[in-house]
Amino acid sequence: MELPRLYSLQNGRSILTAFGGLNESYACGEAEFTEEMNFSSQSYPALQTRNPRRKLGTLANCNGMYHLNGRLTCTGTTLTYRLDDSSTGTPYFELKNAVTDTKKIMVGMGTQILIWPDAKSFDTKTGKLESLSAEWSQESGTVKISPCDAGGKTYEVEDYGKTEPDLETDPQPDGTMFLRVNDIRKPWSYMSTLLQCDATMKKWVEIKLSNVRMTLPGLAAAGFKKGDTMTVSGIPSEVETYLAGNLNGEVNIEQMDGDSIVMTGAPAQESKAYYGSWTVTTAMAKWTSIDGGEVAVYGDVDKAGITAQRRVPELEYLTENSNRVWGCNSKENVIYSCKQGDPTNWYCYNGIASDSYAVTVGSEGGFTGAATCMGYVLFFKENTIHKIYGSRPADYQVVSTQCRGVAKGASRSLSVINETLYYLSTEGVMAWDGSLPVNISGRLGRSWLMNVKYAAGGALDARYYLYAKGSSGETRLLVYDTERSLWHEENTNENSGSAAGWEMCSTRQQLYLWDGEALWAAEPNRESDWDTAAAKAAVEQNVVFTATTGDIGLTSPDDKYVSRVTLRVDALAPSTLVVQVSCDGGEWEKLGEAAVQHKWTQVNLPFVPARHDTLRLRISGTGQIAVRSIAFTFAASRGNRVAGA
16 A cells, blocks of 8 residues: 655745845845835945934025035025034134025135125135126226237327437437327327337337227226226227227226226227327217327217126036036026136137137027036036037037936936936936946836936935935935945935925035935034034934835745744844834734844844745834844745745
8 A cells, every 4th residue: 555645845044145225116126125214235235224414403594505625505695614624513604695595506616616696706715705797887987098018008209200310310318209100190190100219229119009008997996807808888989999999898808907907909990099098987088199289079978988897607507627617508508618717707718728618509408407527527408418528618529419418406416426427317317427328226216206306416435315306295315325236215304394405515524414404414423523422412313214125935936935034133222123024915014123222232033924925024113223134944835826825
């Protein structure tokens, strides 16, 4: 008689020791998490809770932050600047009613932080705030205009004639001026020649008047300086006709002495009244010959007087590269660059390497952001990247690429980490390394990212922080480990009543976050006063964390079930830990919990779940923990695994 065959159970074990990050896709693995909050990969392969943040203080209405040797914060109309090594309690500089109460775009250049849309410059050394633009108007003053030599010197003559005196027979004092005329009927003509006596050499030396000297009372006090390009209007037409044809319009200040400036200028045509000087008021223009003997008065002048302006374009997004500030304007569809080393001048076109630069692009839509990466200047639209090549204005070229650019409202998401640029596009988070952008958010919810209305980004070590606010007001703070290609999520701490959205400010060692009502430091121990009692008291307590695994049990083709789960955790006091299980997509059931009261504790939590085909684990609690491993014991099962028989 043959005995019945006994079924042999095949038990086995597996262990998870390397944990991935957040994976919201259908393909979430056993060591990844469909939901996660306040974990990080800083202790990879272990899964560690994020470091607690430090609250630096309440902060209302933050319009922007920027770091340059210190942190500049704009709150409402007030600017506050703190050096990196200064106490956080006392501002190094505080300027009230300094700017408008609007969102700011800021960029650093040298020791200056440039602020738009105000078009102002904050000097981090002196704490001085200045306007980049400048304006001057004549009002009731008198403007003097005269031809001069290259050094800005003007001249008067003792005599004039067809022929200059013979110095051998008629010696003249050294420096004597004489005007040699071609036509005695037009002695002050541009065709006449100005001569100066050199008594030592006994000869007449020609003096070339190739420039114009103009004195505008109060010009220096208005903020103008040597090298500026200013837009002048109101110069009487007679002055332009007889003295220089380019005085109205863009004028370059080649030299400046007090309120007197020197510029290149020559008559638009042969002038019969070149050798002389002009005095201009709001009522008349008077010309006096170079010898003082003739006067002509013209009453038909611009009653508004002469005006001068150093213009700065309206810019939406800014970046700095090669000692130039670059910006863009969607209304004009123009990309601008300031004069090299001089952010106050944007319309200087003298044909030299330090000139300003402007170019119109042909792509559709408005600009959405700007950044510098790998030495290239980049301007973004939602579906285009404009990349600028070259080292000087004569060589600049704009290469436009149709690809996934920065999403509207996500200009603040741009951040460079290890020569790679990260940003939010309309189709997800992108990484650009010089070629074409690559989508790195495939593990995140794509539909949600496509409906983000505001985004801000920051960098800390090799981690990219992305705050995003959806169309319905929901917020998320996502963190991407650029070295391990892992996503995590942190809580936003956002005031539900705040409509402002987050601001971030990255330094080499720190990331500052503003959540709508308070300013936080991501790494408290990196602050200069980290070991003070007040600083320690401001550090977060009992960070709330949670993580839900993907389905466990799908990797084996055999009919098996998990008969035992062992969770190994390192915890710091005070911490609490709760472990839950969901079998075959059912309700969550608590398997166990632990509370850590000692300074550091290793916790082993073994559990026996119910019979199942697949299961998911949820780890939640408060404090600081590191999940070191999750071990599973598998037991064989008979029958249909899907049916659970």
